[in-house]
Each structure stands twice: as C-alpha cells, then as structure tokens.
Amino acid sequence: MDPVEKNGVIDRWVKKHLVLYTGATRHPFILSIRDGTIDFSSFKRWLWLAVLMGIWLTGQDYIFVREFVPFAASVLLKASKNSDDNSDTEVVLSGLASLSDEISWFKQEAAKWDVPLSDVIVHKSNQNYCRFLESLMLPAVEYSVVFTALWAIETVYQESFSHCLEDGNKTPPELLEACQRWGSEGFGEFCRSLKKIANRCLEKAPDEELKKAEVTFLRVLELEIEFWDMSHGGPK
Numbered sequence: 001m002d003p004v005e006k007n008g009v010i011d012r013w014v015k016k017h018l019v020l021y022t023g024a025t026r027h028p029f030i031l032s033i034r035d036g037t038i039d040f041s042s043f044k045r046w047l048w049l050a051v052l053m054g055i056w057l058t059g060q061d062y063i064f065v066r067e068f069v070p071f072a073a074s075v076l077l078k079a080s081k082n083s084d085d086n087s088d089t090e091v092v093l094s095g096l097a098s099l100s101d102e103i104s105w106f107k108q109e110a111a112k113w114d115v116p117l118s119d120v121i122v123h124k125s126n127q128n129y130c131r132f133l134e135s136l137m138l139p140a141v142e143y144s145v146v147f148t149a150l151w152a153i154e155t156v157y158q159e160s161f162s163h164c165l166e167d168g169n170k171t172p173p174e175l176l177e178a179c180q181r182w183g184s185e186g187f188g189e190f191c192r193s194l195k196k197i198a199n200r201c202l203e204k205a206p207d208e209e210l211k212k213a214e215v216t217f218l219r220v221l222e223l224e225i226e227f228w229d230m231s232h233g234g235p236k
C-alpha cells in the first residue's frame with residue numbers, strides 16, 4: 001500500500017466513524033448470510049411475504065440501481081469536466097458497464113423467482129436513498145463530494161458481500177452468486193481505484209468541501225444500514 005493511500009482522508013474517516021462503518025458493512029442481515037444462520041425456510045417465507053408486500057430486497061435493489069445509473073453518469077460527466085486525471089472517467093465508465101450487467105442479472109433473478117420487477121413497490125427507506133442520489137446529481141455538487149459518495153456506496157456492498165466469501169463462511173449455496181457479484185476480487189479492485197481517486201480529490205479540497213464530503217459519507221452509511229434493515233422490516 002502506498003503511503004498516500006494509507007494515510008488518506010478516507011482511511012481517517014473510516015477510523016473516526018468505525019462504529020457506523022461497521023454497522024453498514026457487517027449488518028446482522030449480512031452476518032446471518034455469512035454464518036449460514038439465515039434460516040432458509042424462514043428466508044423463503046420472508047421472501048414470499050416480501051414479494052407480496054413489495055419489499056423483496058432484490059426488487060428494491062433493482063429500483064436502487066436504476067437510480068444509481070444516472071447518478072454514476074453524473075459523476076462521469078463531472079469527471080470529464082473537472083478531473084485533472086483522464087483515468088477517472090475510465091474507472092467510472094467501467095463501473096457503469098458493470099451496472100448494465102447488474103440490471104440484466106436482476107431481471108434474470110426476477111424471472112427465476114417468477115416475480116415481475118415492474119410490480120415492485122418502492123420502500124420508504126429506498127425512496128429516501130433514491131432522493132439522496134438525486135440531490136447529489138445537481139451540477140453544483142462538488143466532484144470530491146460525489147466521488148466520496150460513489151466510493152462509499154460501492155464499498156459498503158463490496159465489504160459486506162466479500163465478508164460472506166471469506167474463509168470459514170457458511171454462506172448458503174443459493175446466495176453465493178449474489179455474494180460473488182459484489183464480493184469478487186474484481187469488484188474489490190474497482191473499489192480500490194475509486195478510493196484512490198476520492199483520496200486524491202479530497203487531499204486538494206478546501207475545508208468547507210471536505211466537511212460536506214464527510215457528511216455525505218456518513219449519510220451513505222446511514223442509508224445503507226436502513227437499506228439492510230428492510231430485510232427484517234415490513235413496509236414503513
């Protein structure tokens with residue numbers, strides 16, 4: 001690890017807000033997948049009920065990703081305008097390409113469970129998250145702020161699902177495919193590229209902007225926790 005990355009702003013913030021960060025990346029829902037304590041009969045019952053109530057998590061994530069695409073595109077636009085490094089746009093573009101892949105996967109999953117994605121009702125927590133993304137798409141929101149958000153959103157998923165694949169996991173085979181989607185080495189590498197760029201932008205950001213980016217980071221963590229919370233809650 002190079003010294004810049006090790007002492008970067010991002011690592012400082014992760015350390016400073018470790019409780020919230022761990023809350024997002026080691027949520028009880030994720031731990032129950034990793035420990036294999038997720039009871040499949042109850043999971044299926046939950047899934048069935050959730051489908052009926054429109055809070056099916058895959059369906060919610062499909063809605064989220066559909067909103068995440070224009071957000072990532074807005075980061076791409078800012079990268080092409082503001083960035084002093086051309087490779088930024090390439091990194092974001094590769095992220096957009098995998099989102100296209102993700103959307104196909106959601107559709108395939110929906111077909112497997114025989115649930116039409118068009119019928120999914122947006123849960124309140126998800127709606128809040130999508131609204132937050134919308135607010136970040138405004139042209140006035142600084143590049144370092146949106147980049148911090150992009151890094152945090154992707155990294156929470158990466159750290160959560162890679163934990164389910166680490167040594168000693170008892171992850172049910174039915175869920176391995178989903179875990180590999182975000183827990184893979186390739187996605188980890190992508191998140192590290194995002195972190196490098198975020199650190200570089202934050203290093204140069206004025207204090208005011210740095211504060212905004214930190215608040216944005218914390219908001220992402222809260223919204224991710226609320227997203228996981230949908231796995232055990234009914235519609236709010």
Ligand SMILES: Cc1ncc(CO)c(N)n1
Pocket residue numbers: 061064065153154157224227
């Ligand atoms: C809620 C949520 N956070 C992050 C990601 C990563 O793309 C996702 N698919 N969904």
